[in-house]
Amino acid sequence: MNTKLPKLEPITSEWMFKFINNYELQESLFKSYESPINIHSLDAFSRNIKEYQEILATYNFNSKIFFARKANKFQNLITAAVANGIGVDTASYEELKQCIDLQVSSDKLISTAAIKSRKLLELAIKNKVLLVIDNQDELDQVAQIAREYNIKAKIGIRISGFYYEGNKLLSRFGFDIDDIENLLQNYFTEANEHLFNIEGFHFHLDGYSTSQRGESIHQTLDLIENLNSSKTSFKFIDIGGGILMNYLRHQNEWNLFKTELQDAVLENREPLTYNNDGLGYTNRNGQIEGDLATYPYYNENSKASFLKEILDTTNDSSKAVYQRLEQLNIELRLEPGRSLLNQVGITAARVAHRKVDARGNHLIGLEMNMSQMKSSSADFLLDPFVSYNNPIKEAEPVEVYFTGAYCLERDILLKRKIELPQLPEIGDTIIFVNTAGYMMHFFETEAHLFKRAQNLSVLGRKEHYTFDDFKTE
Numbered sequence: 001m002n003t004k005l006p007k008l009e010p011i012t013s014e015w016m017f018k019f020i021n022n023y024e025l026q027e028s029l030f031k032s033y034e035s036p037i038n039i040h041s042l043d044a045f046s047r048n049i050k051e052y053q054e055i056l057a058t059y060n061f062n063s064k065i066f067f068a069r070k071a072n073k074f075q076n077l078i079t080a081a082v083a084n085g086i087g088v089d090t091a092s093y094e095e096l097k098q099c100i101d102l103q104v105s106s107d108k109l110i111s112t113a114a115i116k117s118r119k120l121l122e123l124a125i126k127n128k129v130l131l132v133i134d135n136q137d138e139l140d141q142v143a144q145i146a147r148e149y150n151i152k153a154k155i156g157i158r159i160s161g162f163y164y165e166g167n168k169l170l171s172r173f174g175f176d177i178d179d180i181e182n183l184l185q186n187y188f189t190e191a192n193e194h195l196f197n198i199e200g201f202h203f204h205l206d207g208y209s210t211s212q213r214g215e216s217i218h219q220t221l222d223l224i225e226n227l228n229s230s231k232t233s234f235k236f237i238d239i240g241g242g243i244l245m246n247y248l249r250h251q252n253e254w255n256l257f258k259t260e261l262q263d264a265v266l267e268n269r270e271p272l273t274y275n276n277d278g279l280g281y282t283n284r285n286g287q288i289e290g291d292l293a294t295y296p297y298y299n300e301n302s303k304a305s306f307l308k309e310i311l312d313t314t315n316d317s318s319k320a321v322y323q324r325l326e327q328l329n330i331e332l333r334l335e336p337g338r339s340l341l342n343q344v345g346i347t348a349a350r351v352a353h354r355k356v357d358a359r360g361n362h363l364i365g366l367e368m369n370m371s372q373m374k375s376s377s378a379d380f381l382l383d384p385f386v387s388y389n390n391p392i393k394e395a396e397p398v399e400v401y402f403t404g405a406y407c408l409e410r411d412i413l414l415k416r417k418i419e420l421p422q423l424p425e426i427g428d429t430i431i432f433v434n435t436a437g438y439m440m441h442f443f444e445t446e447a448h449l450f451k452r453a454q455n456l457s458v459l460g461r462k463e464h465y466t467f468d469d470f471k472t473e
């Protein structure tokens with residue numbers, strides 16, 4: 001039976017290696033900030049922004065980028081986003097309030113919160129921040145507040161229900177595209193004109209299809225073409241986020257991992273995950289059922305090339321998205337979260353203990369918990385790094401699982417079994433790379449009164465980093 005564990009080597013930046021290879025620096029940071037710590041490179045963030053800015057500058061239509069702040073809670077990214085000329089997409093009262101307190105100007109802010117309390121609506125309207133409206137109740141409240149304070153509210157309308165290959169792309173969010181003309185006729189009347197400035201349309205699609213996104217833009221442009229002939233004048237289409245990024249170095253490793261995982265689920269090889277978790281695959285009478293329920297960590301088509309594919313999508317008249325945006329003078333807005341955080345963050349944790357369980361598994365207990373590296377993905381499929389205080393040249397490799405501090409059997413930090421060159425010791429550092437997008441923050445909780453991890457940023461590219469290069473909020 002095959003027992004070899006497949007590898008998944010992550011794309012890892014120079015700044016990360018400088019941290020990984022400096023045990024002394026890790027120790028000094030843990031001493032002050034405890035374990036785990038999240039480190040963010042603001043240079044990497046700027047480079048990602050520039051990549052989008054450069055590709056958009058090659059087109060003749062107008063565009064704006066808003067960083068989807070929900071993907072990471074670290075405040076220093078807000079100032080970095082604004083310093084690099086982009087705006088911020090906020091998803092809650094707190095996110096919006098923080099940006100306003102940081103003096104981010106209103107034209108650089110939008111609110112796409114899924115649930116908007118009256119407090120949030122008031123904050124946005126009073127500060128002239130564009131609200132992306134999801135439903136009729138929100139509209140009614142916006143009208144009420146606008147009337148009460150005599151301020152014209154800036155809004156965009158979120159739509160869904162686009163047609164794709166004969167089916168509707170259904171969503172819990174937004175107004176159905178088929179209801180928009182009615183809504184506008186009935187609601188945006190002359191009597192209501194003083195209450196709203198309706199500036200554009202918004203959507204965010206689940207999944208990572210470029211052709212669905214391209215098609216949806218075309219359908220929104222068709223809608224605008226119909227509507228702009230009347231009194232309203234729509235200026236933008238905001239296509240949300242969901243632009244793919246690539247985490248892994250080798251496509252063959254990614255493909256091998258998937259087939260080996262299926263083999264393990266079918267019990268044709270030794271398990272490569274804790275309790276032989278199929279991460280979405282199941283064994284039904286000797287056949288694989290289901291799909292891998294993780295992020296697609298390997299992608300040839302990512303960021304700029306993904307965006308280009310959307311913009312090149314043609315309609316029935318062979319007009320590409322980019323041509324129609326230019327012709328109709330419609331601004332394209334993007335809200336990337338994850339892909340702007342590519343190579344931006346790492347999470348480092350100290351080893352607290354080692355043990356061997358009754359099944360013979362080596363369990364490495366880390367001073368962190370499962371909520372500090374968790375997204376909606378079934379597992380984070382990147383090999384971690386170990387920084388050994390006492391590296392031993394002739395050490396025996398060892399296969400391990402990493403366990404976390406919550407009192408739950410399922411607090412297994414990576415479900416994958418990992419081969420390490422040497423058994424870690426207490427105080428060694430385990431480093432997970434590329435965790436800034438969703439992984440480090442999205443589900444972080446404070447069960448057992450554990451404090452949240454400290455977030456640090458590092459600015460500038462240096463040969464050798466020292467303690468003072470790392471800044472808190």
Ligand SMILES: Cc1ncc(COP(=O)(O)O)c(C=O)c1O
Binds near residue numbers: 242338
């Ligand atoms: C409305 C909206 N905009 C932007 C994003 C960011 O998406 P991503 O981080 O995949 O780029 C999301 C993510 O869920 C979203 O719901």
